[in-house]
Amino acid sequence: MNLDINKIKTDFPILNREVRPGTRLVYLDSTATAQKPSIVIDSMKQYYELNNANIHRGIHQLAEEATAMYELARQKIARFIHARSTKEIVFTRNATESINLVAQTWGRKFLQAGDLIILTEMEHHSNLVPWQMLAEEKNLVLDFISVNEKGELDLTTYDRLLEKNPKLVAFTHMSNVLGTINPAKEMIQKAHGAGTLVLIDGAQSVPHFSVDVTDLDADFYVFSAHKMVGPTGIGVLYGKEKLLAEMPPFLGGGDMIKKVQLRSFKANDLPHKFEAGTPAIAEAIGFGKAIDYLSSLGMENIADHEKKITQYALQKLQYVDNLKVFCPNVTERGGVISFELDFVHPHDVAQVLDHYGIAVRAGHHCAMPLHEKFGLPATSRASFYLYNDYEDVDLLVIGLQQVNEMFA
Amino acid sequence: MNLDINKIKTDFPILNREVRPGTRLVYLDSTATAQKPSIVIDSMKQYYELNNANIHRGIHQLAEEATAMYELARQKIARFIHARSTKEIVFTRNATESINLVAQTWGRKFLQAGDLIILTEMEHHSNLVPWQMLAEEKNLVLDFISVNEKGELDLTTYDRLLEKNPKLVAFTHMSNVLGTINPAKEMIQKAHGAGTLVLIDGAQSVPHFSVDVTDLDADFYVFSAHKMVGPTGIGVLYGKEKLLAEMPPFLGGGDMIKKVQLRSFKANDLPHKFEAGTPAIAEAIGFGKAIDYLSSLGMENIADHEKKITQYALQKLQYVDNLKVFCPNVTERGGVISFELDFVHPHDVAQVLDHYGIAVRAGHHCAMPLHEKFGLPATSRASFYLYNDYEDVDLLVIGLQQVNEMFA
Amino acid sequence: MDDFYRELIVEHYKNPAYKGTLDPNDFTYEDENPLCGDHIRVDLRVDDNNMITEAVFSGHGCAISQASADLLMESIIGKPLEEVKNMTKETVLELLGIELGPVRLKCALLSLKVLKAGLYGIGNIEEELLEI
Amino acid sequence: MDDFYRELIVEHYKNPAYKGTLDPNDFTYEDENPLCGDHIRVDLRVDDNNMITEAVFSGHGCAISQASADLLMESIIGKPLEEVKNMTKETVLELLGIELGPVRLKCALLSLKVLKAGLYGIGNIEEELLEI
């Protein structure tokens, strides 16, 4: 079913904004963070105006409402990614914290000097640095599935690495630079065949296409609300119940305990064991509404729409002089296009585009190693989401022609 | 200057709410979480509707606005607690995470088996469990400043404990159960005299009276926005710059790095070194507005007001049959009163009060050891903030009389 | 509220009909809710067909936990043990006839939890019972 | 925007007047901004009074960093070294004559950072310079 983008645009107040007088916003930076529909924004305002209370331990009406709303959001998320139970859904601050949580609890407990962790060359820093920190602490070995010229993972190196008895494979479901969608299910099957657990960085997948963690058989899966039309300040760690149960707590404090004495404590049940202190309550509620919003449009429809826009953009960008798309021929790709303009630094591209109200990112997009591999210090990146239309692409193309002209 | 509570009440939309048809909310649970004024709620709505973008790396207009707003909030907080520099203000999820951050970075790096950490018997679980976890991991020794019958810290045990060359003293500035305000400045001086660092749990102090971390000479100071009319999902770790600079990073990922290669990274400057991944941007902005709001009223005035209300309440509660205040004679106290009603379980007290729209907490208030010490499994707790007035206290008293009658 | 509290819950709390202990008994089990310090013990006697003939509870706690224990004891007498195993949170809520928030739910379900945990002989069925 | 970009920045970027290296020189220092890969080297010659007589930059980067380096070189020639030490972020912004967001600020200040870090002989003065 086709999305009605004109209708959708009206759901997002910011898209009405003029960046500067007379210049409408063309937001092509959803890979960094998505815009929010009114339904999400207003749900949090309403929570603060009507239901705000601390949760879990309160008997008064507000506390009960807040607790029920917070836990309902967890249920929505569990259903959205097809988790088996809400016990498998841990609220964190963002995808980054979720990965660190696994590294610092599961990793610290179960890994030993010499153990191998497999990552890939296309990871976001958030799926590199936590493992580097753990590797340094515990003397682990990191190895990397290489990215080929086409911009896809080289699955032959993967097979070879799996023979070395790795303890964990951690990779992104979709690259935030190239848009590459990795064959997660196949890679998980292979890893499990080799007796290896898998963590998937879903920061770019869950917002953009339908994800079924149970069908994938992922062991850990992480993502952030702010990239899926939800609020900042909240993310998710999905983990198989059996694994989460074996893991020691992460942070200590209120709510994650059953019982505390001066010198000892007993951890709470899942998922609360991993949620220390007052959580991001309003944010969970907004996150739940974001799930409602995405579900009402249909993740299949969203994915279809993004595919069409991306194909259109790839075609149109061919006609911009001096423009080179970073890995244009990736087969399975989401709505992210990174590119260079010969003779113009990406920072200047972004700044000139901004003059025309067009928001793109410029830099290494938190993937320095990938850029380094391809010999690029920085690129410009345009990314598309459910509120972008063909006209946005046309405006980008016009803007890029202006950049060319200015620096010609 | 007297606060105009009638005016203030209108700043908080939730205080207009009827808990049930015909029953107005009497909110006496601010120690768990505070209510939010419109200025805070609306600032976040407005951010999402006008400025929302990911920060720090963006060149387009929205990203620059968002970055400036986020960093402005940090400045406001630094000024509010009289930090020397914004480098000393690290954004976390809440006070709990702030304490864990110190335990897991400073503690892991600088403490060794046998080292002593001093806590107190009146700590919130959030200032116990992180140290218990660290103690278990590193074989540290925990010891406790005892709480005397009056409900105050026994400073003679403190002096004795300081002679044992502790590496850290961590205590709450104000008890969330007894309301006791501890003599932080004096205790810090003593600790520094003994060559010991001090972490202060300011979750209950920063919201309620003026705190000057530089004058106190605190080494670490933590608090949460949600208890000071700010949003959920954000808190602060204040640390002296020299200490923060020596600490290893906490979580790894985007934003906390300067440079990343496949197998190594270089950490970012302070305070970004401790803020991994997309932070709670909207929440920081709301937090900044909360600071503006509190400052506009004046922390001295807020403290005065709470003192008056609390004195009034202590007096009035004397006339409730069967009621026993938990440590009524604490000399320096904030607006928190825990109590028992003979023959009635605190859960029942809270539920019957809720029927009259009165929100109090019942339970151990995340301070099981303190309750255990006094032989109480649970208490009821009423707490006061800037929007509470004498009438709220009167309604509480009437409600408690109803409870008495029902269970008589 | 005054209605339910005074007439049903407060009444059962103040004047429980099934409070006590049985010695000897065919079954005894106890547990507590650390949150509020509620503590409940249940003693049963059964006949040769595993039909419950006597049921009492003891312990202390809030009105909801005590009243629901009293109501639960009343309701299981004359029932086969097997049937008790199938009781759910709804069973108890029907007995109480009120709606409860998550915290009070734990109070209300403590006696059923004790009963089921004892019958199943397993430690942790709380979550299955309490899942919201 | 078109104005400033084209007329000032793009012009200095495309046709820098002070790009090059000096050999021999009295001072040379280089640094980079890892965020964007900008790299700048500055070479100076000074007279007996520590007055700057020649100043050039080399390296690569975005228009802002290159243009501001060119403008900075132009502005310091004929000045005593001591004066350069006192230059601030405002000095550079005045030279550029535009407002800049935090990211572009780092680009704009790279050449001043190189210059000051070299003169002070210390590694990290970035923060002092960049504090917003």
Ligand SMILES: Cc1ncc(COP(=O)(O)O)c(C=O)c1O
């Ligand atoms: C004294 C004290 N410390 C720490 C905390 C924990 O705060 P948070 O849950 O916001 O991390 C609280 C909140 O209840 C508190 O009262």
Ligand SMILES: Cc1ncc(COP(=O)(O)O)c(C=O)c1O
């Ligand atoms: C692939 C990928 N992983 C992880 C992250 C980190 O997400 P967050 O900053 O929300 O933790 C991002 C966001 O940029 C991403 O694109």
